[in-house]
Amino acid sequence: MKNLFLNIVTVYLLSVVTTAALAQEQTENTPQIRETTYQDWTLRCQQAGGADQDCFMVQLVQLEESGELLMQVNIASVPDREEPVMSIALPLGVALADGVKMQLGDAADNVNIMGYSHCTQGGCYVNQLLGDEAIQRIAAVESGSVTFATLSGETVDVPFSPLGFVEALAAMRE
Numbered sequence: 102m103k104n105l106f107l108n109i110v111t112v113y114l115l116s117v118v119t120t121a122a123l124a125q126e127q128t129e130n131t132p133q134i135r136e137t138t139y140q141d142w143t144l145r146c147q148q149a150g151g152a153d154q155d156c157f158m159v160q161l162v163q164l165e166e167s168g169e170l171l172m173q174v175n176i177a178s179v180p181d182r183e184e185p186v187m188s189i190a191l192p193l194g195v196a197l198a199d200g201v202k203m204q205l206g207d208a209a210d211n212v213n214i215m216g217y218s219h220c221t222q223g224g225c226y227v228n229q230l231l232g233d234e235a236i237q238r239i240a241a242v243e244s245g246s247v248t249f250a251t252l253s254g255e256t257v258d259v260p261f262s263p264l265g266f267v268e269a270l271a272a273m274r275e
Contacts, residue, residue, distance in 0.1 A: 131143050140265025158269045162259050172247060172259045176231065178273065184230040185270070189215075189247060191225050196250040200229045205263070206242035219225065240267045 120212055137144045148154040157177035164171050189201065197217050205211035213235075218228045230250040231239075239245070240263065248258045 102104050105267040110248070137269075138265075139269040141262035142265040142269040144269045156273045158266075158273055160261055162261060171257075172261070174247075174261055176270070176273070179230075182230070184232050185273070187229050189227040190223070190246075191227070191249055193220065193222075193224055194252050195225050196252055196254075197225070202248040203245065204248065205238050205245045211238055211242065236270065239263050 133175075134145060134147045135154075137146075142158050143160070144156055144158055145157040146154045155177075157175050159176075160174045161170060161182055162172040162174075163169060171192065175188045175190070176185050177188070179186050189203075193203070195217070197220070200214050200216045203213045203215065205213075213229075215227045215229055217225050219226055242263055244260065246258050246260050248256060250256050
């Protein structure tokens with residue numbers, strides 16, 4: 102009986118040590134994520150091992166009442182392209198045919214209508230390359246908004262902020 106008890110304790114200790122070693126190995130192999138805030142934009146960079154780090158800019162817009170995510174704007178570099186790509190994630194239930202309107206500041210010529218690229222279980226997405234002209238327009242304004250229609254016909258106007266955009270973009274490109 103004493104040997105059985107020692108065997109059980111030994112197996113238990115080995116499982117604890119093995120589990121701890123596996124957890125440490127997973128932690129060491131898990132990419133390190135670094136976040137830096139530039140006013141209303143956050144730069145998220147991830148580096149795994151000795152590889153180059155992948156960075157993208159993000160701005161989250163949440164409903165004040167519930168804290169539910171209403172819109173996420175991501176900007177990332179694309180391999181083999183000079184222009185970064187902007188991806189806007191919106192909730193399910195949008196009217197796809199209407200597209201998305203991005204308004205930069207108050208000027209009528211700072212409006213861009215974009216079509217949805219795809220929808221998943223997580224939401225519907227708009228993707229667009231940001232050329233130098235678009236980057237200059239975003240950098241030159243103090244406010245912006247994204248407007249979309251729901252399937253019920255409601256128009257939703259979501260403000261987003263260009264504050265910190267230039268600094269986050271410069272840091273992402275470094």
